[in-house]
Amino acid sequence: MTRSEQILDVLVTEFGPLMRAEPAAFRRKFRKMASSAFAFYRGSAALFYADMNGQYADDTFLTPQTSRVWIHGDLHAENFGTYMNAEGVLVFNVNDFDEAYVGPFLWDLRRLCASIALLGYAKALSDETIGYLIQDFAASYLAELRAIALGGDDAIGSLTLSTTTGPLHRVLQQARLNTRVDLLQGMTVIDRYERRFAERDGVYQIDAPTRAAVEEAFRGYLGTLNPYHAHNGHTGIERTIKDVVLRKGVGIGSAGLPSYSLLLEGHTQALENDVVVYMKQAQTPAVARHIDDARVRGYFVHQGHRTAESQRALQAAADAWLGYTALDGVGQLVAEVSPYAADLDWSDVNEPDELVSVVRELGRAVARMHSVADDESSHDLVDFSTEEAIVAELDRDETGFVGGLVAFAHAYGAQARGDHQLFVDLFRNGAIPGV
Numbered sequence: 001m002t003r004s005e006q007i008l009d010v011l012v013t014e015f016g017p018l019m020r021a022e023p024a025a026f027r028r029k030f031r032k033m034a035s036s037a038f039a040f041y042r043g044s045a046a047l048f049y050a051d052m053n054g055q056y057a058d059d060t061f062l063t064p065q066t067s068r069v070w071i072h073g074d075l076h077a078e079n080f081g082t083y084m085n086a087e088g089v090l091v092f093n094v095n096d097f098d099e100a101y102v103g104p105f106l107w108d109l110r111r112l113c114a115s116i117a118l119l120g121y122a123k124a125l126s127d128e129t130i131g132y133l134i135q136d137f138a139a140s141y142l143a144e145l146r147a148i149a150l151g152g153d154d155a156i157g158s159l160t161l162s163t164t165t166g167p168l169h170r171v172l173q174q175a176r177l178n179t180r181v182d183l184l185q186g187m188t189v190i191d192r193y194e195r196r197f198a199e200r201d202g203v204y205q206i207d208a209p210t211r212a213a214v215e216e217a218f219r220g221y222l223g224t225l226n227p228y229h230a231h232n233g234h235t236g237i238e239r240t241i242k243d244v245v246l247r248k249g250v251g252i253g254s255a256g257l258p259s260y261s262l263l264l265e266g267h268t269q270a271l272e273n274d275v276v277v278y279m280k281q282a283q284t285p286a287v288a289r290h291i292d293d294a295r296v297r298g299y300f301v302h303q304g305h306r307t308a309e310s311q312r313a314l315q316a317a318a319d320a321w322l323g324y325t326a327l328d329g330v331g332q333l334v335a336e337v338s339p340y341a342a343d344l345d346w347s348d349v350n351e352p353d354e355l356v357s358v359v360r361e362l363g364r365a366v367a368r369m370h371s372v373a374d375d376e377s378s379h380d381l382v383d384f385s386t387e388e389a390i391v392a393e394l395d396r397d398e399t400g401f402v403g404g405l406v407a408f409a410h411a412y413g414a415q416a417r418g419d420h421q422l423f424v425d426l427f428r429n430g431a432i433p434g435v
Contacts, residue, residue, distance in 0.1 A: 004422045007047060011432060014046035014286060018257075019434035025248065026435045030427050038078075038118045040420040045074050045099060045111075046286040047419065048412075052107055053290045056412065061401060062104050065389040068296075069370060070313045070382055073099030073287045075108040076115035080362060081343040082175040085317035086226070090175055090340060092159040092168050092361075093315060094369050098333075099285040100310030102296045102381060105370055105390055107287065110412070112366065113137065113405045116359060117413030119346055129352065130413075131406045133359050138402045140363025142394055148371045149387040158316065159365055166357035167349050175342035181272045183339040188243075188263065188274075195271050196243040197263060204246040206260075213327060214244050214260050217279065221325035221334045224308065226318075240265040242274065257281045260327075261337070276337040277321055281330055282307045299381050302331025311335075313382070316372045 001009070012019075019026045033043040041048075072079070072094055081095045113134050120130035147155035156163055161172050189198045197203060206214070222239060243263040259280040266273030282303035300306040304324035312318050321336035349358055371387035394401045426432055 003419065004426060006050070007044075007419060007422055008426055008431065010044075010047045010050050014289075016434065019432075022248070023435050030423075030432070030435060034420075034424045034427055036122070037417045037420040038115065038122060040423055041115060041118055041416045042074075042076055042078065044416075044419070044423075046289070048111060048114075049107070049287045049290045051412075051415075052104075052110070056110075056408070058106075058404075060404065061106055061390075061393045061397075063389070063393060065384055065386075066106070066393050067104045068102055068293070068382060069105040069386050069390070070310060071101060071103050071105060071108045071287070072097065072314060072369065073101050073103075073108075073285050073310075075112040075366065077112065077119055077346065077362070078115075078343070080365065081341055082172055083315075083319065083338060084340040085315075086320040087317050089158075089160055089317070090172050092164060092172055092344075093365050095341070097307055097311040097314060098282065099287060100307065100314060101285050101287050101291065102293070103287055103291045105386070108366065108370070109138075109141070109405060110408050112362070113409040114412040114416065117409040118416060120355075121413060121417070123350060127410060130409065133355055134406045134409045135402055136356055137359040137363045138405050140360040141367045142363075142391070142398065142401070144364045144367035145371060145387050145394075146391050148367065149385070149391045156364055158368060159361055164361060166361075167344060167354050168358060168361050171342050171344050175340050178339045178342065180274075180339045183276070183337065184272070184274055187261075187276060187337075190271065194242070195263065195274055197245045197261060202247055203261075204248075206244060206246050210246075211244050214262070214279065215241060217325045217327040217332060218262060218334075221279070221323045221332075224305075224323035224325065224334075226312075226320065226322075247278075257283065275321070277334055278337055279325065279327065279332045279334050281327075282324075282333045296381065302326060304331030304333045306331075307333040308335075314369045314372065316368070 015026065029043060033040045074096065075094065079094060079096045080092065082090055082092050083095065085091050116133055116137065117130050120133060125133075144155055159168060161169065161176070164172060184195065187197060188195050218241060241262055242265055245261050247259045247261055248257070257280065259278050262277050262279060264275040264277060266275055284303060285306075288297070300309065302324075304326065308322055308324040311322055319335050319338070321334070323334045325332050325334060344358070349355055367387075370390065427435075
């Protein structure tokens with residue numbers, strides 16, 4: 001099988017039914033993927049994991065425990081941003097847990113490092129400079145993970161306004177300026193002294209039976225909220241639905257997936273504290289096709305449950321609104337549309353000292369993510385100290401660990417650039433069926 005045939009086979013296997021159901025959405029998705037090698041990489045996690053079990057398979061540092069860690073599943077450089085945690089603290093951390101699962105910790109690190117290599121190439125950095133960035137990331141990851149494994153006294157901790165510098169600190173400062181009023185003004189209008197969703201592109205009104213089904217699903221979701229937050233953070237008035245609209249995903253990762261936006265009464269009757277949550281159809285993560293673990297596969301009620309449980313496992317003090325439900329028998333993720341979400345704009349990070357600062361702090365963030373799952377979440381699926389298990393393996397050959405990530409980032413970055421061109425030719429020549 002040629003590489004073009006392999007790419008086509010993976011795309012059809014992963015997206016075939018959705019492409020047939022929503023061809024226009026996938027044409028938009030694929031045009032975005034065609035725009036750059038990095039955009040292609042973002043949208044082709046399924047190909048990446050096929051390669052992790054294929055030509056790039058490597059079980060170095062993988063044991064029964066380190067192969068059974070909560071992982072993000074799509075850990076690339078643009079899946080980081082700010083959020084307001086359940087304790088009211090602004091944090092810069094990993095976001096977008098749609099692909100999260102339980103699997104080899106090294107796959108997360110490889111996916112992120114290859115994305116750094118792609119970004120570095122796009123910024124015309126030399127291979128040597130890209131290698132230094134990967135080394136800094138790996139060293140920071142291991143240093144933070146070791147500190148956590150030793151009790152945490154020397155660990156730097158979460159990336160907050162008090163622990164960050166440089167570009168990430170600026171992103172947190174910018175997020176702090178955001179307001180709920182600004183968010184609501186961008187999504188809603190005031191009509192006869194009441195707030196409702198505004199009519200705009202990509203927003204669709206729903207009929208009465210659909211709204212009744214969404215409201216029933218919302219009631220089911222309320223029972224999945226963290227018990228502490230459900231009793232201490234959410235009053236009865238916050239459970240009053242004021243409006244519901246349908247949105248269809250048009251992004252690289254959510255093409256064709258239906259998502260409902262729900263406008264809820266805030267904690268008072270004042271209009272400026274209304275809350276917007278989304279109820280989004282969840283899909284099987286790409287990585288799950290390549291992990292043969294019946295206990296993991298059977299643990300989740302549905303994909304919405306998997307996504308919410310994974311986020312709680314990977315994100316300390318996760319969004320108080322995070323939960324799950326089922327709509328027409330299909331698993332849904334529910335979470336707040338937060339006013340305090342802001343992403344790092346990599347186009348503004350170009351100087352070597354700023355790039356080094358960012359990748360080091362990303363190393364810390366990923367270490368925190370991999371370590372928090374065994375002691376912060378409510379599950380018993382990962383019932384051992386992940387940081388101790390990972391550190392024990394990496395300490396056997398730290399030089400090999402760092403060097404291996406650098407070599408892989410260079411190799412897979414080049415692979416992705418070549419794959420991007422093959423994908424563009426497939427798409428523009430009409431070789432992808434259904435779109």
